[in-house]
Amino acid sequence: MDRTPISTHIILIIGAVFMTLPVWVAFATSTHAPETILREGLQFWPGGHFFETYNEVLFVEGGVMKKVTAMTMLKNSMILGIGFAIGKVIISMLAAYAIVYFRFRLGVPLFWIIFMTLLLPLEVRIIPSYEVVANMGLLDTHTGLIIPLIASATGTFFFRQFFKSVPDELLEAARLDGATAWGFFIDILVPLSKTMIAAILIIMFVVGWNQYLWPLIMTTQEDNYTLVIGIKQIYQVLNEGGELPQFQKAFALTILATLPPVLVVLIFQKWFVKGLVESEK
Amino acid sequence: MAQVELKQVRKTYPNGAEAIFGVDMKIDDGELIVFVGPSGCGKSTLLRMVAGLESVTSGEILIGDRLINDVSPSERDVAMVFQNYALYPHMSVRGNMSYGLKNRKMPADEIERRIVDAAKMLKIDQFLDRQPNQLSGGQRQRVAMGRAIVRNPQVFLFDEPLSNLDAKLRVQMRIEIKRLQRRMNVTSIYVTHDQTEAMTLADRLAVINEGQVEQMGAPMELYSNPRTLFVASFIGAPQINLIPVSFDGTHLVNGDLKLAGFSDLPQGTELVLGVRPDVLRVDAGGQFGMNVDLVEQHGGENLIYGSLGGTTTDAGEPLEICLKAAQAMLPAIDDQLTLGFDPDTAFIFRKDTGERLK
Numbered sequence A: 001m002d003r004t005p006i007s008t009h010i011i012l013i014i015g016a017v018f019m020t021l022p023v024w025v026a027f028a029t030s031t032h033a034p035e036t037i038l039r040e041g042l043q044f045w046p047g048g049h050f051f052e053t054y055n056e057v058l059f060v061e062g063g064v065m066k067k068v069t070a071m072t073m074l075k076n077s078m079i080l081g082i083g084f085a086i087g088k089v090i091i092s093m094l095a096a097y098a099i100v101y102f103r104f105r106l107g108v109p110l111f112w113i114i115f116m117t118l119l120l121p122l123e124v125r126i127i128p129s130y131e132v133v134a135n136m137g138l139l140d141t142h143t144g145l146i147i148p149l150i151a152s153a154t155g156t157f158f159f160r161q162f163f164k165s166v167p168d169e170l171l172e173a174a175r176l177d178g179a180t181a182w183g184f185f186i187d188i189l190v191p192l193s194k195t196m197i198a199a200i201l202i203i204m205f206v207v208g209w210n211q212y213l214w215p216l217i218m219t220t221q222e223d224n225y226t227l228v229i230g231i232k233q234i235y236q237v238l239n240e241g242g243e244l245p246q247f248q249k250a251f252a253l254t255i256l257a258t259l260p261p262v263l264v265v266l267i268f269q270k271w272f273v274k275g276l277v278e279s280e281k
Numbered sequence B: 001m002a003q004v005e006l007k008q009v010r011k012t013y014p015n016g017a018e019a020i021f022g023v024d025m026k027i028d029d030g031e032l033i034v035f036v037g038p039s040g041c042g043k044s045t046l047l048r049m050v051a052g053l054e055s056v057t058s059g060e061i062l063i064g065d066r067l068i069n070d071v072s073p074s075e076r077d078v079a080m081v082f083q084n085y086a087l088y089p090h091m092s093v094r095g096n097m098s099y100g101l102k103n104r105k106m107p108a109d110e111i112e113r114r115i116v117d118a119a120k121m122l123k124i125d126q127f128l129d130r131q132p133n134q135l136s137g138g139q140r141q142r143v144a145m146g147r148a149i150v151r152n153p154q155v156f157l158f159d160e161p162l163s164n165l166d167a168k169l170r171v172q173m174r175i176e177i178k179r180l181q182r183r184m185n186v187t188s189i190y191v192t193h194d195q196t197e198a199m200t201l202a203d204r205l206a207v208i209n210e211g212q213v214e215q216m217g218a219p220m221e222l223y224s225n226p227r228t229l230f231v232a233s234f235i236g237a238p239q240i241n242l243i244p245v246s247f248d249g250t251h252l253v254n255g256d257l258k259l260a261g262f263s264d265l266p267q268g269t270e271l272v273l274g275v276r277p278d279v280l281r282v283d284a285g286g287q288f289g290m291n292v293d294l295v296e297q298h299g300g301e302n303l304i305y306g307s308l309g310g311t312t313t314d315a316g317e318p319l320e321i322c323l324k325a326a327q328a329m330l331p332a333i334d335d336q337l338t339l340g341f342d343p344d345t346a347f348i349f350r351k352d353t354g355e356r357l358k
Helices: A006-030 A034-040 A050-059 A070-101 A107-119 A122-135 A142-149 A153-165 A168-176 A181-192 A194-209 A213-218 A227-240 A247-277 B043-051 B093-103 B108-122 B137-150 B167-184 B195-201 B219-224 B229-234
Strands: B004-012 B018-027 B032-036 B058-063 B078-081 B155-159 B187-192 B204-209 B212-217 B241-247 B252-254 B257-259 B271-275 B288-297 B301-308 B320-326 B336-340 B347-350
Touching: A006 A050, A006 A247, A034 A247, A050 A070, A050 A247, A070 A107, A070 A142, A070 A153, A070 A181, A070 A194, A070 A227, A070 A247, A107 A153, A122 A142, A122 A213, A142 A213, A153 A194, A168 A181, A168 B078, A181 A194, A194 A247, A213 A227, A227 A247, B004 B043, B018 B043, B018 B212, B032 B043, B032 B195, B043 B058, B043 B078, B043 B155, B043 B187, B078 B137, B093 B108, B093 B137, B108 B137, B137 B167, B167 B195, B187 B195, B195 B219, B204 B219, B204 B229, B212 B219, B212 B229, B229 B241, B229 B271, B229 B347, B241 B257, B241 B320, B288 B320
Parallel strands: B032 B187, B032 B204, B078 B155, B155 B187
Antiparallel strands: B004 B018, B004 B058, B204 B212, B241 B252, B241 B271, B252 B257, B271 B347, B288 B301, B288 B336, B301 B320
16 A cells, blocks of 8 residues: 655644644633733643633633523533434434325425525524514523424435435335334334434534524523523623633633534544445445 | 235326236135246236235235225235345344234234244244344345244235345245245245246246236146247247248248148238247258257256258348257257257247237
8 A cells, every 4th residue: 555645644734733723722721810811812831720710610600690600501502402403303304204205295395495495594584583482482491492493404305315215125014014104213214314313413413502693692591591602791791891801711611612512523423424424224 | 824816907007107907816825826027017016016015006906805905015914025135124133023023012922932933944043133234145035034924924925035146045045935835835926037936936827928917827837838929938948949930821931941740820920930949859850950059068958059041030140049958969069950849849829919829
């Protein structure tokens, strides 16, 4: 086998440094005292205030109303991320199951309508969605935060493609074996889609975790904030408060906000890749 | 166990394509019927209609005395073995075999007893806890059969179950299927395009062509007494020699070839003479002159191919014929052989309708 040319390594290293350096700077800066940051700017080496900063961010209540900690926000983000991911998988699997396995009028056009909504970003329907949720009295609730987001054209499309690749004979064998429509779905299709489900769960968890606009307009109480919103809030406080700007806290929150998606991807990477490339059935 | 009866069964697809044109058939209790025909002839469609996987456009299908046109596949009491096995890939062998029984709410100890029995019969008892992807093709096919057997159905349906296996395994499994079917004595329908498989397995076989049953009967009857040109050409390996001829009142004529010994045939219409390779023999007084161009040695016998003297096809080449000869007969290329046959063993068909005249 040929040895990889050195230039390939250099390009990869430059790329990796380029991607990770900002994260490193954010982490290093978050471990310094606010005075140091103000005086000397961004830091490239960790300082001595790691425990102090992270303790304060995680457990001391802050924000405009001084009543939200990063722990609460982490919890809210978790609920949003997980609820969002699970909801999307369930809804899109059921939708794809109906589209692929049931012959009903307008099935194909309906699929393409769902597919076309891929083209529309959330922002297009955010006002009507807000109106509906507000009228249902679901503002400031986890239900209201998650439900309007879980319909998923992407997920439906992926599952549709996957189901189409499952041989028809499996369905026929199951029919002869006396499986009901639910039976076939639960006993055969869901286990077959395991890796696919894992891949979509991971993607959707990250997408849900990073939601910004929707949680921002949906939540008014500080204890319903997610981490991503929390970061923004901290900056506002910094600017208005007249106290010393707490940059180290903002950086610490950023690091905290990156951790869970990174961990999820690292831990489930194997499944994730398998789900995207697997063709053996 | 039960008999199966098809009455004027037709199938027309929603797009107007007609697949089956009125099939009548009666399959006796415990009989193994083979549907054989070229691909696209409708044999699989017919089988799938019995299974309930395709709807019946008109006509009636009865299993026992029960009309099953509108009965769901699982309640027809049939079990099917698919060409690509259709095992559930995520379930163990045991899981695959028990799935249908669990859906029928059978008690667990009864399920286990049936699985163990079937597994022993099929010699897959040491694989019960393996996943299908850890098994070879032949073992998977056994599992697929096991899944059918544990159901203890009234009818077995086989949809080209051996096509995915290699040649040696195919012969082995063929014998095993036959034995198993004898032993269990369950009415079976077996679909194949392989005429050897059809001949060797069937109690009776149904030759299907373009959505119709051309002829149905015991394998040897179809071989020695085909009703149509299609049946004669489809059944038998090597294929029957077909020689286009016309009748001039005394002889069958093709170019310079004149065959005596035939009478009472229509004149002025195109005919086809069919002579099986195994009724041809070397005969100094024979009527065929053959120029050998290929000898295939099959071990116990030789197949000798050559051109038939005096004849021409539309392309201007002489007709190719085949002779089945004993192991000892080994002519060289370009040897001239004189062949003869007993006119009583030959068939004569009308070319336009395929109908057999003699």
